[in-house]
Amino acid sequence: MRFVDEFREPELISKTAEEIRRLAGMERHFRMMEVCGGHTHAIYRFGLKDILPENIELIHGPGCPVCVLPMGRIDDGLAIAQAPDVIFAAFGDMMRVPGTQGSPLEHKARGMDVRIVYSPSDALKLARLNPEKHVMFFAIGFETTAPSTALTMMRAKAEGIRNFSVFCNHVTIIPAIRAILDSPDMRLDAFIGPGHVSTVIGCRPYEWIAANEGKPIVVSGFEPLDMLQSIVMLLRQLNAGEVKVENQYKRVVPWEGNRAALKAMAEVFELRPYFEWRGLGFISQSALRINRKYAEFDAEERFEVPGIRVTDPKAAQCGEVLKGVLKPHQCKLFGRECTPEHPIGALMVSSEGSCAAYHNYEHRKAAMVSLSSIA
Amino acid sequence: MAHGAGGKASRKLVEGLFAPLLFGATPGPLGDAAHVDINGTRVAITTDSFVVKPLTFPGGSIGELAVNGTVNDLAVSGARAEALVVSYVLEAGLATPVLEAEVRAMAKAARDAGVRIAAGDTKVVEHGKADQMYVTTTGIGRLLPGVKIDPRSVRVGDRILLSGPIGDHGITILLARGELDLEADLRSDTRSVLPLVEALIHAAGPGIRWMRDPTRGGAATSLNELARDCGLGMVLFEDQIPVRDTVRGACELLGLDPLHIANEGQFLAVVSPEYADAAINALSLAPGGSEAQVIGEVCEQPAGTVLVTTLYGGSRIVDMLVGDPLPRIC
Numbered sequence: 001m002r003f004v005d006e007f008r009e010p011e012l013i014s015k016t017a018e019e020i021r022r023l024a025g026m027e028r029h030f031r032m033m034e035v036c037g038g039h040t041h042a043i044y045r046f047g048l049k050d051i052l053p054e055n056i057e058l059i060h061g062p063g064c065p066v067c068v069l070p071m072g073r074i075d076d077g078l079a080i081a082q083a084p085d086v087i088f089a090a091f092g093d094m095m096r097v098p099g100t101q102g103s104p105l106e107h108k109a110r111g112m113d114v115r116i117v118y119s120p121s122d123a124l125k126l127a128r129l130n131p132e133k134h135v136m137f138f139a140i141g142f143e144t145t146a147p148s149t150a151l152t153m154m155r156a157k158a159e160g161i162r163n164f165s166v167f168c169n170h171v172t173i174i175p176a177i178r179a180i181l182d183s184p185d186m187r188l189d190a191f192i193g194p195g196h197v198s199t200v201i202g203c204r205p206y207e208w209i210a211a212n213e214g215k216p217i218v219v220s221g222f223e224p225l226d227m228l229q230s231i232v233m234l235l236r237q238l239n240a241g242e243v244k245v246e247n248q249y250k251r252v253v254p255w256e257g258n259r260a261a262l263k264a265m266a267e268v269f270e271l272r273p274y275f276e277w278r279g280l281g282f283i284s285q286s287a288l289r290i291n292r293k294y295a296e297f298d299a300e301e302r303f304e305v306p307g308i309r310v311t312d313p314k315a316a317q318c319g320e321v322l323k324g325v326l327k328p329h330q331c332k333l334f335g336r337e338c339t340p341e342h343p344i345g346a347l348m349v350s351s352e353g354s355c356a357a358y359h360n361y362e363h364r365k366a367a368m369v370s371l372s373s374i375a
Numbered sequence: 376m377a378h379g380a381g382g383k384a385s386r387k388l389v390e391g392l393f394a395p396l397l398f399g400a401t402p403g404p405l406g407d408a409a410h411v412d413i414n415g416t417r418v419a420i421t422t423d424s425f426v427v428k429p430l431t432f433p434g435g436s437i438g439e440l441a442v443n444g445t446v447n448d449l450a451v452s453g454a455r456a457e458a459l460v461v462s463y464v465l466e467a468g469l470a471t472p473v474l475e476a477e478v479r480a481m482a483k484a485a486r487d488a489g490v491r492i493a494a495g496d497t498k499v500v501e502h503g504k505a506d507q508m509y510v511t512t513t514g515i516g517r518l519l520p521g522v523k524i525d526p527r528s529v530r531v532g533d534r535i536l537l538s539g540p541i542g543d544h545g546i547t548i549l550l551a552r553g554e555l556d557l558e559a560d561l562r563s564d565t566r567s568v569l570p571l572v573e574a575l576i577h578a579a580g581p582g583i584r585w586m587r588d589p590t591r592g593g594a595a596t597s598l599n600e601l602a603r604d605c606g607l608g609m610v611l612f613e614d615q616i617p618v619r620d621t622v623r624g625a626c627e628l629l630g631l632d633p634l635h636i637a638n639e640g641q642f643l644a645v646v647s648p649e650y651a652d653a654a655i656n657a658l659s660l661a662p663g664g665s666e667a668q669v670i671g672e673v674c675e676q677p678a679g680t681v682l683v684t685t686l687y688g689g690s691r692i693v694d695m696l697v698g699d700p701l702p703r704i705c
Contacts, residue, residue: 001620004627010686017687041630047689092629092701118555118702224687341383341697351630351703361691 007223008046016228017051023235030056031187032234033324035177036194037064037352038222044361046224056231059324060347060354062176063194065141066093067346067353068277068322069169071310074099077138077167078107080303087113087130089123090138091145097349100310104138120145120152120166127156127164134163136299139170144196146170146288147261150268153290153297167299168290171275173197174205175286179277181213185325190234192227193219195249200265202257203247210243221249268294276309278346279318316345321354328358335359383695385592386600405600406524407587408452408516419454421445422513430473430507432551434543434562437510438480440639443565444590445514446488450572451586451642453524454516456488462496464509477508488567490514519573521580526604528584534651535609535671536644538571538664539564541594542622545636545700550625555702557628559621564640571664575644578657582650588642592696595634597643598681599695609681611671611693630703634683635696645673 024030034040040060043049049058062068078099081088088104095105095116108114113133117123123137139149149166156164173194180186193206198219206217216237220230230248237244247253268290275287290298299305312318316333320326328334328347338344340356347353351360378384389405408421425441446456461481465474485492543564550557568588576583585605589597594616598609611634618626618633626633640663646654651669658667677692684690 001623001627004623008685008687013687045691047685047691050689051687091703093703095701096697116554116701118557122554122556224689340694360694 004223007221007225009225013051013224013228016225016232019232020056020228020235021053023232023239024053024056026055028055030189030235030238031059031324032056032190032192032231033059033061033180033188034192034220034227035061035063035173036192036197037067037350038196039192039194039220039227040064040354040357041352042222042224042227044357047361048224048227049362052231059188060321060357061191061324062180062277062280062322063142063173063197064347064350064352064354065145065169065171066097066350068171068176068279069097069140069346070276070278071099071312072276072308073169074104075101075308075310076305077136077299078104078112079306079308080136080167080299081107081112081114083134083303085133087115087126087133087135088138089115089117089126089135091118091140092116093350094138094140098343100308120149121155124152124156124161124164127161131163134165136303137164137166139166139168142171142173142194142197143200143261143265146269147200147258147264150264153268153294154264156297157294162296165297165299165302166290168269168288170269170288171277172271172286172288173201175283176277176280177209179280179283179286180323181209181215183323186323188215188324189238190215191217192230192234193217193245195219195221195226195253198247198249198253198257200258200261203245203253203255204257206245210245214243216243216246218246218248219253221252278312279322281319312346313344318345318347321345321347328355331355383697386695406452407448408454408514410452410454410518417518419449419452419516419518420514421448421452422511423448424509424511426506426509427548428506429551430477432547432563434547435565435639436477436480437508438477439484439565441510441512442481442484442488442490442492443567443639445512446490446567446569447588447639447642449514449516450567450569451524451588452516453522453572453576453586454518455569455573456490456514456516458491458493459485459512459514460494460496461492462511463498464505464511465497465499466505466507467499467502469507474508477510481510484567488569519576522576522583524583524585526585526601529601529605529607529645529673530584530647531607531673531675532648533584533645533673534648534654534669535598535611535673536646536651536654536658537594537617537668537670538568538641538643538658539666540617540619540622541589541638541641542618542626542633542636544639545593546622546625548637549629555629557625559625561619561621561625564638566640566663568640568642571658571661571667572642574657574661574664575654579646579650579654582647582654583644584647585645586642589638591637593633593635593637594643595632595681595693596695599693601645602679602681605673606678608674608677608679609671610674611681611683613683613685615668616670617666617668631700632693634693635700
């Protein structure tokens with residue numbers, strides 16, 4: 001398969017892994033955070049940890065929009081959809097995310113009209129097809145998905161569609177990285193920068209990480225070779241004592257980002273003064289809301305929103321895992337009370353969450369004697 | 376809903392409720408069909424209900440699934456389907472031509488599979504109380520000589536075989552629902568696997584330990600059940616698992632794993648190592664078996680687990696499916 005197999009070529013992967021071992025040496029321990037949940041998923045899915053030397057530690061960052069969404073927001077969105085004739089539309093990612101009264105899928109089983117959509121424009125299509133109903137799109141995601149939500153609202157406005165709204169939970173990546181770096185228990189050497197987000201925002205917004213925080217960052221693609229090459233680039237910087245922003249994912253990410261997408265976001269959204277992140281707490285100017293001009297499509301304006309706040313159980317150590325202080329399996333609840341079927345903490349919710357990824361792909365490998373006998 | 380998706384929740388429902396109350400406390404490993412004694416004759420019996428949306432899709436329809444599904448459940452338990460009984464639940468207002476088309480599809484699938492439809496029943500429920508039509512088939516079969524299926528007979532070193540490419544059916548259905556605005560040239564793989572099973576038994580009967588048709592929940596779920604039942608590890612070689620490019624592409628786009636996608640015309644088998652070559656040769660020569668592959672090996676570790684290894688030395692655990700596979704976007 002083109003554009004995929006080239007980046008999973010075993011021989012090249014072995015060579016790159018060899019180069020990583022050479023650059024990493026034996027002396028130093030390297031702590032690198034992959035910011036994006038897509039990277040976390042790829043690391044486990046492709047078993048990259050198995051081929052990295054032990055002194056390279058990958059720490060899973062906050063870049064999973066489903067994981068960092070507070071449970072209260074899910075409750076709020078589902079509360080709106082309790083109104084008669086409302087269709088709750090969301091990405092598949094959201095469907096198993098639990099609210100206090102159950103997930104969207106469980107609400108569907110109890111009779112709520114819940115639809116999985118593949119893009120916000122599909123939700124708008126639902127609104128056109130169901131003029132007697134109101135379609136509420138439960139929007140999540142970083143700058144990756146925010147532009148398509150913005151464009152959909154612009155189109156709804158242009159078409160004069162009245163039975164469509166967006167419950168906006170879009171968040172922005174830079175304040176989250178800042179919060180991680182500001183955390184006193186955080187010790188990081190470098191960042192593997194988010195690939196998809198950067199297709200929109202470009203590489204410039206990361207420059208302060210290099211300039212002010214002294215941490216190298218390489219924006220990376222999602223295939224095994226992409227990630228390994230990014231690690232090579234980071235090691236070269238670290239070994240040479242350099243600190244800069246580099247772009248490994250040039251085939252997709254323009255340095256300046258996507259102007260049209262940024263313009264659409266500016267047209268529709270404004271920054272919230274503050275927003276709660278699951279596991280990280282309140283972070284100022286870290287999320288988007290719909291501006292006055294598009295208020296007619298803002299579900300928070302059109303409906304009574306209960307504004308529910310739910311605190312995570314004290315025993316769940318999501319914050320520590322999110323900041324890389326604990327490994328997923330070191331949390332007291334991991335694999336016992338908290339599993340992918342019954343997630344308690346945020347990071348077990350989505351397959352991109354580090355706990356779910358670890359649970360699905362990794363933790364039982366610890367029991368293995370040796371893989372060499374079967375290779 | 377997850378309880379019907381064939382994965383973990385389904386298994387919990389069966390093991391936690393149905394098995395203890397209906398079959399007594401220790402049913403042993405759960406197979407695709409039961410073998411019962413009638414006046415000294417062992418027969419295989421199984422039943423399956425079919426609910427699918429849309430009713431027809433590229434490569435098949437609910438009628439064909441209903442026949443092939445039950446024939447296949449019997450086949451992988453080591454039996455040849457002799458007769459089926461069918462029962463329909465119809466929603467009032469279902470168009471006659473739709474029903475007729477499905478009945479014809481069933482008749483043809485039964486002829487193709489060499490099985491008789493011996494009896495039937497019909498119920499009609501109010502409009503809105505069912506989704507068009509549901510079909511249940513119950514099949515009875517004669518045990519094929521020379522084979523014994525028992526997950527507890529699986530040993531370290533046994534080879535894991537797959538009859539052909541996985542994921543065709545599930546991805547076809549996902550796309551046929553039209554909700555994703557994705558199109559691909561793909562057909563369901565629904566078919567009777569009996570000819571392939573018979574070819575396998577003929578060539579490698581004494582070496583066959585276990586067979587299963589990986590329908591809902593996909594190959595990952597079937598192999599996880601086996602791993603649990605025999606207490607051993609199933610180690611798969613990713614580059615050996617046959618998956619069509621269209622299925623791989625759709626899975627990449629949607630964030631799904633082909634190992635979790637449903638199949639309706641493939642089966643998995645575990646064969647002792649000395650019979651593995653004969654088994655693959657026999658399958659490859661049989662019609663529809665040219666893409667059969669050894670996809671893995673039974674190992675002592677990781678016990679009770681399915682592990683996928685890659686050519687470059689990476690590996691990952693593949694768990695049972697939890698609920699339905701959902702597309703991932705953000």
